[in-house]
Amino acid sequence: MTSLPTSTNKKLGLVIDLDTCVGCHACATNCKEWNTGGHSAPLPDFNPYGAEPDGVWFNRVHSFEVKRGDRPNLTINFPRSCLHCDNAACVTVCPTGASYKRSEDGIVLVNTDKCIGCKLCSWACPYGAREFDTDEGVMKKCTLCVDRIYNENLEPEDRQPACVLTCPTGARHFGDLNDPESEVSQLTAARHGRDLMPELGYKPTNKYLPPRARKVDSVDVGAPEELEAIEADGFLGWLDKVLSK
């Protein structure tokens, strides 16, 4: 049944730091690379070197500009992927039971053998986390690298989502958001992590850390405000006089 579990033991998810994300797209690229051979493989990749490339990606990195009046504009690089919501309407709308949320860890997955490709789940997701595979005729989405995080063939430190492992600035964090002692929960509390579109009531698991306040003025290091004007004489003095006219 595509009813949601009343509660999940763990709430595995991501915490994404919008302060340190530089928008390099490495997370999206490594996501595509791992997942085109993973749980929902293959991910279609049409016309990759042509004018109109198309295909399924589980992670997309947007860039926004925030205009803040007299303060300098702010650039926000914003990676967007499945938030593995508590109240995942993409699961309950599914007419076939292909879409489901795991009671053990809260991961939302699609069983592509049962999916009829009606696309209703993608309509029900506010965040655009699901993309349709036109090749196979089924819906695909982020698996939170379910085939990595429990994979005993990998070294323990590698049992994390591909996007988290590859991030060069450490802007992505993976862990159990149900455990208040976990690193991700502590980070969320310290940095006032946000839910996306909380007004829709999906209760996403993933949190986004807003940028820290930035200094507008430089620190006073005792240097003069302006360079002192020098008096030139001789040829340079004449040149200064001519050019100043």
Place this chain on the structure above:
Amino acid sequence: MHPAFSVIFFTTCSGAGYGLLAMMGILGAAGMLPADRWMGLAGLFFALALVSVGLLASTFHLGRPERAWRALTQWRSSWLAREGVMAVLTYIPAALLGLGWVWFEDTSGLWAVAGVVSAILAWLTVICTAMIYKSLRTIHQWHNDWTVPSYLLLSVMSGAVLMSVLIHLFGVENAYIQGLTVVTLALGWGLKTMYWSFNKRSKGLPTVNSAIGIDAAGDVSVLELPHTSANYLMKEMGYKVAQKHADKLRVISHLTGFALPLAFSALAMLVDGYAALACVVLAWGLCSLGIIVERWLFFAEAKHSVNLYYGATSV
């Protein structure tokens, strides 16, 4: 939202079919229609043909149509599954009604019960269809109290317009039935006008700020998109219709879907013979066109919240 032809065709065609089936069931049970073999055959065949063609069309937009039967399994949580189950169940009393009307030429007693049950299940199916849209919190233009009454009343209205053609074809004109057509057209017009006016003045709660978790920091605009060409999300949910075209199409829908059919249906009550038949046939033809335009607008004007990530500031 991308206005997919298969879904527009399904909702309008099946909507009219369920409307006509419910009319046949209720009016047949009430003894307002002759228990005549050919009347029953024509009405029920046309109703069920519209329903079935529409349902078949709805499977064309599936990625894996051969698995469509799986869509009947999750009725406990999914409105789409409930719609499927209701659609299948409706055939049972409709077949019984057909057996009584066409074979035994009887629409009373147990056959009348089958008629009433057909009508109730037909209406429930239409309500389930509307609930698929109404339940989506991602689309404010659908997630409001106008969606379900509009779908139901427009289905009843489409059925009534068809019923008018039927009674004139069989020469069993009935002022009550024709009056019902006029009333449903007027009510449908009023309701749809209120739906459109609600969506003109009302907006969804999410903003681009809440979509990226930067509340109250300032004006947010797109600096760079994540990809260089349109992806699935932009093709499926990013459909934009120019306001001037939408306004023009809405006028067409007001006229052909409601105003003209209302005028011709009322006129049919004042004239008789071939003139009346011509009036109700015109009303049906115009209404069908107007409702298809109305349904196209229903999809094309729906703004999904994912558009906030692609340049929209409100939805």
